[in-house]
Amino acid sequence: MKEPENRFEVIYELQIEKGISAFKVAEGICLEQTVEVDRSLVCNSFISDEVVGQIVKLEPLEMGKYRLKVSYTWDVTAGNIPQFFNVLYGNISMKPSIKVVDFIGDHPMFPGPQYGIPGLRKIFREMDHPLLCSAIKPMGHDVQSFAHMAYKMALGGIHMIKDDHGLNDQPFCPFEERVVKVSEAVNKANAETGGNCMYMPNFAPSLENFDHHLDILKRNEIKGILVSPFLIGLDQFRYLATHESFILMAHPTFSGGYLMHENHGMRPGFLLGKLFRYLGADASIYCNIGGRFSFDLATCKDINTELWSVHPRIKSAFPVPAGGMTMSNLGQMKKVYGKDLIFLVGGALLQSEDLTKGVKEFRRLAFAD
Amino acid sequence: MKEPENRFEVIYELQIEKGISAFKVAEGICLEQTVEVDRSLVCNSFISDEVVGQIVKLEPLEMGKYRLKVSYTWDVTAGNIPQFFNVLYGNISMKPSIKVVDFIGDHPMFPGPQYGIPGLRKIFREMDHPLLCSAIKPMGHDVQSFAHMAYKMALGGIHMIKDDHGLNDQPFCPFEERVVKVSEAVNKANAETGGNCMYMPNFAPSLENFDHHLDILKRNEIKGILVSPFLIGLDQFRYLATHESFILMAHPTFSGGYLMHENHGMRPGFLLGKLFRYLGADASIYCNIGGRFSFDLATCKDINTELWSVHPRIKSAFPVPAGGMTMSNLGQMKKVYGKDLIFLVGGALLQSEDLTKGVKEFRRLAFAD
CATH class of the missing domain: 3.20.20.110 (Ribulose bisphosphate carboxylase, large subunit, C-terminal domain)
Structure with missing residues (x-):
């Protein structure tokens, strides 16, 4: 894995129904936001170690809620805003009960305020x-x-x-x-x-x-x-x-x-x-x-x-x-x-x-x- | 009011809580999506007759739901897509219980498929x-x-x-x-x-x-x-x-x-x-x-x-x-x-x-x- 500054982290909150595995939902997010295939089709170590999002932490909160931290390499965003939003909350915006609550990282693609x-x-x-x-x-x-x-x-x-x-x-x-x-x-x-x-x-x-x-x-x-x-x-x-x-x-x-x-x-x-x-x-x-x-x-x-x-x-x-x-x-x-x-x-x-x-x-x- | 082809209609579904007036919510949408002021500040007949959205129909459905049809003049969209989406569902996207279900109309700003x-x-x-x-x-x-x-x-x-x-x-x-x-x-x-x-x-x-x-x-x-x-x-x-x-x-x-x-x-x-x-x-x-x-x-x-x-x-x-x-x-x-x-x-x-x-x-x- 690359040095931390080459990666950023996204914090999601998940609402998980009884009988569903929070880990499976988390794993699904890591795959959906990057490779869009089953884990079985992730066919080499570059893809599995670098490209696929990685679960950093998954912790239960109250009432079926979980807090999930996923790490992505900045490289998957191609350093541009359309693809950043795609990785952050693209396809999974069409799944219920996943909310983006934060991201941790910085990248030159974000100019910040000029004044x-x-x-x-x-x-x-x-x-x-x-x-x-x-x-x-x-x-x-x-x-x-x-x-x-x-x-x-x-x-x-x-x-x-x-x-x-x-x-x-x-x-x-x-x-x-x-x-x-x-x-x-x-x-x-x-x-x-x-x-x-x-x-x-x-x-x-x-x-x-x-x-x-x-x-x-x-x-x-x-x-x-x-x-x-x-x-x-x-x-x-x-x-x-x-x-x-x-x-x-x-x-x-x-x-x-x-x-x-x-x-x-x-x-x-x-x-x-x-x-x-x-x-x-x-x-x-x-x-x-x-x-x-x-x-x-x-x-x-x-x-x-x-x-x-x-x-x-x-x-x-x-x-x-x-x-x-x-x-x-x-x-x-x-x-x-x-x-x-x-x-x-x-x-x-x-x-x-x-x-x-x-x-x-x-x-x-x-x-x- | 202008001829019908100069106007389009948007169909909203509203979920109204008990004790709230569906008409007031509908009126609020007409104002919010155009003039963004209270009716009392709509100060001339051009604005009230042309610019403000007009309730065409408000009918109750089951379980506190209402179907609302609002007519807007194409002129308020300035014939461009950013402002069309602003009129369709701009500020009211930040209000709960309003859903856009359809619009009726056509305008050259929509090219449609080439093939x-x-x-x-x-x-x-x-x-x-x-x-x-x-x-x-x-x-x-x-x-x-x-x-x-x-x-x-x-x-x-x-x-x-x-x-x-x-x-x-x-x-x-x-x-x-x-x-x-x-x-x-x-x-x-x-x-x-x-x-x-x-x-x-x-x-x-x-x-x-x-x-x-x-x-x-x-x-x-x-x-x-x-x-x-x-x-x-x-x-x-x-x-x-x-x-x-x-x-x-x-x-x-x-x-x-x-x-x-x-x-x-x-x-x-x-x-x-x-x-x-x-x-x-x-x-x-x-x-x-x-x-x-x-x-x-x-x-x-x-x-x-x-x-x-x-x-x-x-x-x-x-x-x-x-x-x-x-x-x-x-x-x-x-x-x-x-x-x-x-x-x-x-x-x-x-x-x-x-x-x-x-x-x-x-x-x-x-x-x-």
Whole structure:
């Protein structure tokens, strides 16, 4: 077997029915995720010692649950993200009662955040408080309305204004026109206030428009973007962090298939925290308690912990608890989670009679001790 | 409201707890998938009449289940696949008890299969029997071994030899070398037999290698490829069907998050049958009964039905029931499913003492009445 650094470990949780051998299930995972044949067809020592996943540990937990640690060589991943996810949770995603809870290892295919918490704090010159973000919404407004909305918010001193993640290249609100007009509006406000509010367009083009839309962003000196890895592809997200210089705010849309089940899918902290961060997210949005969605407090804290954790190579990233947050949630969030957060208030801010005043109140509440 | 052809309908199944209003859940879906704000913030008639999803029908089924039909304008999808999936099942994938069971509509963003059942039957000059496919495997062999394996199988008269879907660009079996050597071996066998066996490499590169790997395929006159839409991205799959001329065999790996739950995710026949076909699959692999995986017979038949169904624009596609099939499954499969299938036997064929003889036996059994 190669030296440990040439291998990584994946931790699975298995729910095993009575009368089924946990070891057989574990052995099945090792084979399915690599050679896809019975052990009897593993015909040489290179394949059995190197290629097939190896059970490192299999331990029973309570109630028919087992914790399984499997070691794989990085070589089976071919050093690329599509094949990494295939090894991690490809075919076995179609088997019941197998959940990925963690992986241990590092590889240059994971760029990690380019800015992360230290980089963003520096950019926004905001070392002691949570960062503040809102969204232009609802979909259906024309570009001019969104530009006005962004202008008003930027005047109030918000750090980031992102597109709602459904704003794409709709005929009633085209991508290029929106990028041009909204960034102009935000720049105008910045010139007036001396601030550095950032407009973050949503980047979710078809592959044909990938490079063209990147050009539009660069021509307009856009510094940060909103990206949904499960919409544009996990590798496409990694590509942006590797080859472009945008601040990346990850959105979890369409990832729910992997997040919602006790005994299947992936631990949310692992997917939205660790993996999104490893793939390059400077900030990761998730469904906070008290909003429209359903993560519980422990899950939210777990996502935060994964984004914040110290790593020798990979920068820490900002948690963005969201999904229907209101001003009244801010104090509680800060109390429970601390200050290394991006507060994202969207719809609730739009209810303000005056958006600039609304943002000022948002700042006041978020910055209060 | 616009004419019906400018809108499409999505059918959801909801599992509603006692005391919860099914109408409120339905209304929540219409808002979440489009404007992402409360109804009170939907501030003009264009947004409320055009942009927000509209409840077409909400009917109770048995045991707290409801069937909901929502109409959306195609405009909200921006005519691209990332945003289509966002509208179909983006944020609501992170809510429990909502399952997508169907959609009704057609749009030029869906290319459909380029060849489909009629095209593949013509290419292989096989009008009356199932088509036969096997895989080179297990991962860990070098290119020369796979080339020999493919040569022996091609001599026996198999139609398609695909890469195992885990074969990527591993150091012990590089993509380019494999494409070159295995296709040479298959061409040699074809020259000897007068046959037209096709080698289908697995295409799952990082985005950096996307065009380069396409070039390798074309330089080697590869006609068909294996592609996993959930690994390279759903839009990347659609892109291949739109801009390249390969026969596309879709692999379901890493799609399990959407397939395994009674009240969440998507109906497997909808995802692996209808959607993969609409996105361009000429053939779609799924987990057959009697193999290593767990779809039941009704689910398998449902996938077949979706792939076969008549459509004014979109060609029918081949079901590929797979996942540990053996020679003894063939008769039953044909009896239950009919002959418009691709039989995929991988590991079981490798157990043959002589692969050419094994394939001949595979033909005999598959073609028997």
